[in-house]
Amino acid sequence: MPPRASTNARGLLLSLGAIALVGGSMAGGWWLGQRNQRSAGDLAQVAVERQADQLRQRLAEGSASEAEQQRLVQLLLALNQQEEATALLEQLADQQPQRWQLRLLLAELHRNNNNRSAAERELRQLLNLSPNRIEALQLMALLQFEQGRGSEAQAQLKAQIERASKPAIEPQVLPLGLLLGDLQQRMGQKAAAAATYTKLAAEFPRDPRPLLALALLRQEQGDSKGAQEALAQARNRQPGSKDTRLDQVAASWGISNLRQGKPAKEPSPATTAPTPEPRSTP
Secondary structure: OOOOOOHHHHHHHHHHHHHHHHHHHHHHHHHHHHHHHHHHHHHHHHHHHHHHHHHHHHHHHOOOOHHHHHHHHHHHHHOOOHHHHHHHHHHHHHHOOOOHHHHHHHHHHHHHOOOHHHHHHHHHHHHHHOOOOHHHHHHHHHHHHHOOOHHHHHHHHHHHHHHOOOOOOOOOHHHHHHHHHHHHHHOOOHHHHHHHHHHHHHHOOOOOHHHHHHHHHHHHOOOHHHHHHHHHHHHHOOOOOOOOHHHHHHHHOOOOOHHHOOOOOOOOOOOOOOOOOOOOOO
């Protein structure tokens, strides 16, 4: 008679069998989970495609509302159907020139597809109708900067600011100047940007935005005291305002007495100055 397996050997075999069973269950559960996730993703994809087909039909019938047309563009982009989305946007922008947002979106789509010449063409068409459309000017400046034409963008903005400053300073000088300052910062011209913001702060004594831009610039340069002073001056231009954005910036810099319009004391040598947040790129 063959010898019986020892208790230890039998226990080892049982343990291995249990591990195999658990492993098989886990593998089966993982496979089922993946299958369920794929099924949910497939169902969502089918639902998006079905909705897009319905909106295509309404568009072909001429019964699609403006909101439905915009929704169709969004669905096409979600389905990664870039060519159809671009063609639809071109059609809608030509049919509805008063909806400038369509042509701006078309320009952004061209830029995202690395077709910068087409993006610039759409923006020029938009700016021909509305030369001071700041959203179009922002994207145009970004396009030119990305193509190494920052000096050209600066010259154009300065010319527009000069035209809008005679015989009297017009309101659009402020957004144009803020855009110029941002472009100068991107090009590494920090002193020129600071001068632009300082000039705007003098020309628009009730608006806090130039001083806020100056404060952010100084903070990036490591000038905490100058940043706090500019931020406090910006806050003084909004007495009693419920807008808390300046206070949020101040809190991120560790300034507690901004509402009293007093710059915070300089940190002691043992105190580390707060690190400025990185600038976001459009």
